Amino acid sequence: MGGLNCGVTLALLGVLLRGAALLPRRAEAAEIALPPGSDITISIKPGTSTLARPCYILTSKTPTIMLSIKSGEKKTFSFMCQNPENYFVIEIHKNIDCMSGRCPFGEVQLQPPTSALPTLNRTFIWDVQAHKSIGLELQFSMPRLRQIGPGESCPDGVTHSISGRIDAAMVKIGTFCSNGTVSRIKMQERVKMALHLPWFHNRNVSGFSIANRSSIKRLCIIESVFEGEGSATLMSANYPDGFPEDELMTWQFVIPPHLRASVSFLHFNVSNCEKKEERVEYYIPGSTTNPEVFKLADKQPGNMAGNFNLSLQGCDQDAQNPGILRLKFQVLVQHPxxxxxxxxxxxxxxxxxxxxxxxxxxxxxxxxxxxxxxxxxxxxxxxxxxxxxxxxxxxxxxxxxxxxxxxxxxxxxxxxxDHRSCHRKSYxxxxxxxxxxxPVQLHDFSWKLLVPKDKLSLALVPAEKLQQDTRERICNTSFSYLMASSSSSPGQDLYFGYFCSGGSIEQIRVKQNMSVTLRTFAPSFQQEVSKQGLTVSFIPHFKEEGVFTVTPDTKSKVYLRTPNWERGLPSLNSVSWNISVPNDQVACLTFVKEQTGLVCQTGRAFMIIQDQRTQAEEVFILEEKLPKPTFHHHNFWVNVSNCSPVNGKQLNLLFQVSLTPRTIDLPVLLTAVVGGGAFLLFALGLIIFFVKKNRKKKKNKGLAVGIYNGNVNTQLPMQPKKLQKVRKDSESHVYADIDDTIVYGHLLLDSNGSFVQPEVDTYRPFQGPREDCPPSPPPTCSRARTAKLTTEEPPPGSSAESESEPYTFSHPNQGNESNRDTDIPLLDAHEPAESVE
Structure with missing residues (x-):
């Protein structure tokens, strides 16, 4: 039973000890005594604590939250919590009157010393008052001060706040940290200096002294001393609030002679002036125009050797709308x-x-x-x-x-x-x-090219042929051109892409305004300057958004892609490529992917591949599969026309062109040569035979006369007005012998009975590809499927005869005969001859 009572007693004792530990414990008692005539007042007051549990100051057995100790008083107190620094701050305020007596100039002491104060966040305040004609100077020993802006803090928590006075208004000069360049601050009439020390800081010196100076006739002067390279950021009084009206503030900079200083304004605002003008003034050693006056928006001086001054001058502001004058600037000092x-x-x-x-x-x-x-x-x-x-x-x-x-x-x-004055003009x-x-690298040089709408277009010819930058063939040069055309309609701008030298593109034609940007990527651009250069010409307007002239290289593939890559060709836009094929080469056109993935909302998207010699076309609907590789022996066009695609669907095409030499089978060639020679000998013998026969007929007969018989019916039965054979199948246009005079009877007589001179049309063969005219796409709004035409099947209506043979046709000059098919013989027997009369 005794052992049990002993255990209960120990348990109760543990609970009581634990409860005693949780009770608020009183801090050690402190005593502060201020000598009479010290003009010092100490205040202990609540700080900015957010703790829920309160803390009190106990003095004379009376709890309170504020305690004031004046000059000549002595008080003993304690805190009713263990960590009073979380609840209270202490301010030591000292008035220095230089108007009624002698100022205590010299080094300023911390009174009472920090060792005699409780461990609270401490703020020492010195308020010095003097006559208006007296200049007061605060001198800061090492370390000097560094000004900070609103919201900034000092790493060690020690801050200096300095204010002045203009009549009854206080003016904040600035807040400063340690380890800066500010060595002295001069003010007129009144100075208020506040030194904030955190509770854990054991500093025992103020770090500054007060000196008497003559009148400075301005708000303040701040001296900044540089020992070596460095920078200083400084602000106008009351920053970021407005600088006092019509006041003058000066900064003096001490610069070692072997260094250079430059000033740059980081931020400023100007007020609304009624009189005078806000400005900054510089006194620069060696300048013949001191002071040098600048507006705040001007470029500020730099590369200055030696000491210099910078002053900010305010103006008389508008009383109704004064505005705000403020300035934040940086001084940078470095070796030249x-x-x-x-x-x-x-x-x-x-x-x-x-x-x-x-x-x-x-x-x-x-x-x-x-x-x-x-x-x-x-x-x-x-x-x-x-x-x-x-x-x-x-x-x-x-x-x-x-x-x-x-x-x-x-x-x-x-x-x-004005399209009339610059047509065909080049730059x-x-x-x-x-x-x-x-000695600075060029990053971009941009040319903005403007033309009158629907009047002129642009043609770009590079000094060296260009290559389009693609993932398959990346530009590795030190510079490239970024080309884009601008449209008056939003979302219709075309970014053609990046182009560099060393490719196959000889010309780029653009429908409307465009921008060309030369962008460099490496310092080696200086060695490749000769390769850069573009000639731009104003040419007649055309409807294509862009036309590329391409001459492929026989040694490498050419990769080409549609504009606005990865964003899609804009709706209803059309782009063409004019691709040249050398006579001894065959071009292979290959598309990188099989399908475009395009879905049209309105209209159809087409691609046309056209042979420029035969004009044969192949038309493909881009919503379906892309064409398989095709081979071309002559120059050809590739035209791409977009529809209005469904949202999220884009038209992006990437294709390549490669050249291979033409190959001819030797046996076939020999057979063709032998066969051609035999045919030539046969034709020559036939001509000699007919010539001899013709001479014999002329000797035996008179002049041969061909008489037109209009009553002969040349139509097949049951098929009126329709010829079954065309010219190449019949021999109606072949004459073995035609004499000098051919009589057609009444067909050659007009209404007056006189002969009519026949009109003569000469057919000339096609002289070459029409390079300036890309193929016209089908209507983009058509929903009908388009038939594919190949080079093996000639287009409907084309003549099967050789283009190299010249023909001369004679026909009466009558309007109803002008549109008649030239493949039908001239002597048409559809109607009797009397109808012609």
Missing amino acids: QNESYITYTVDLSNERATTLTIEPRPVKLSRKFVPGCFVCLESRACSTNLTLTPGSKHKISFLCDDLTRLWMNAKQTISCM FLQVPRDILQL
């Missing part, structure tokens, strides 16, 4: 580079529509100090971005440790609004030499 002493001249006086921009490449951000890259105009106005306007000469230099961090982009516009698209001589 060799390029800093070289001046380049860029002459754009003759380039009326050309602009050049030099700007930084996109790079990954780094926390380490990175020297800046500046472009300086006239060696002083420097900035990270510089745009050179057309119509004048520009002198530029560079302040940059690595010029590969910059690149150039240029634009030029060539337009023709050469080439990068100007003044741009190529700059």
Whole structure:
């Protein structure tokens, strides 16, 4: 029983000890005594705690949440929680009156020292008041200060907040951290300095001193000292709020003589001025125009050697709508580079529509100090971005440790609004030499080509034949051309793709406005400058969206694809390829895939393959299978016309053209030669026979007369007005002998009885392919299926006779005879001869 009671007692004791540990424990007691006349007031007040459990200050056995200790008072207190730093902050406020007595200039002490204060977040505030004619200077020993913007914090938690005063209004000069360049701040009349120390920081010095200076006649002066390369970001007073009206603020920069400084404005706003003008002024050593005045929107000076000053001047603002004047800028100090002493001249006086921009490449951000890259105009106005306007000469230099961090982009516009003045006019698209001589890589040079709508089109001829960039054959050159045509209808722009030299495309014709962008990919572009160049001509308007002239290489395949690759050819657009085939070669046309996957919502999508010599066409519906490989012995067209596809369906075609030498069988060739010779001998003997026979007839007979008999019926029975044989099947047009006079009787007499001179038409053979006229596609709205025509089957209505034989036909000059088929003999016996009269 005794052992049981002992166990219960131990269990109860454990519960009581655990409950005592959970009760709030009182922190150790603290005592603060302020000597009389110290002008110090200490306040302990709640911070920004979000804890639900409250904490109190216990003084004289009375709990409270605020405690104030004035000069000459002594108080003892304790906190009713274990971690008071989570609940309370302490402020030590010291007034320094320089108006009624002597100012205690010199180093400022922390009073009372941090060791005599409780471990709370501490803020020391010094409020110095002086006459308006007195300038007060805060001097900061090492480490110097670095200004931060709203929302930023200091790594060690130690911050300096400095304010001034204009009449009754307080003006915030800025918030600063340690490890910067700011060494002194001068103000007029009043200074309020606040030093914030976190509870865990054991700092025992203020880090600054106060000195008396003469009147500075402005809001403040901030001095920034650079020991070596580095940068400083500074802001106007009250930033991001508005700078005080009609005030002046100055920054003084101390720069080692072997370094160069450049100023760039990161962000600024201007107010609405009634009087004066907002501006910035520079005092630069060696300048003959001090002060140099700039607007806030101007390019700011750079590449400056030695110390310089920068001042911000406000204006009298509009009372109804004052606006906001604010400025955030950066000063970058670095070693000068060799390029800093070289001046380049860029002459754009003759380039009326050309602009050049030099700007930084996109790079990954780094926390380490990175020297800046500046472009300086006239060696002083420097900035990270510089745009050179057309119509004048520009002198530029560079302040940059690595010029590969910059690149150039240029634009030029060539337009023709009057088609009568620029028809057949040509321009050469080439990068100007003044741009190529700059030590910065050219990224893009874009030409915008404008033509009057439905009046003119464009033709591009490269200095070297082009290759289209595809996955099967990628461009490996140092530059390429990006070509696109622009349409007035949204969604109808055509991106033809990337093209580089070393291919088979000789010409590209575009229906409307287009842009050509030369893009470089490697520094070796400088060695391949001679390969770049395009000639653009204004040509008569045509309806095709684009026409490519292609001469394949016998050594490699040519890959071609439709525009807007991977986005699909726009609806109802048509593109053609004019492909040349050498006489001793055969071209093989092959499509990379078997089907397009296209589904048309309205209309039909067609592809036409046309032989340019025989005009034979093959028409394919692109919703079905693509054609199998075809062989072509002559130049041919490939025309693609799109329908209005269903959403999500796109027309993308990729095909290749390869050349192989023609092969001829030797036995066949020998047989043809022997057979041809025998036929020639037979024909020659036949001609001699008929000539001799004709001479004998002439000796024995008079003149031969052919008399037309109009009553002979040449029609077959039961088939009126229809000939069963065509000219090649009958011999009605073959005459063995025709004398000088052939009498047709009344057919050659007019109404007056006089002879009518017959009209003579001469048929001439086809002289070659019509390269400028691609095949016309069938109507895109047609739903009817289209028959396929091959080269083995001649088109309906075409003559089977040889194109190389000239014929002369004679017929009366009557309108109803003009459209008669020339394959039918001239002597038509469909009606009796009396009807002609």
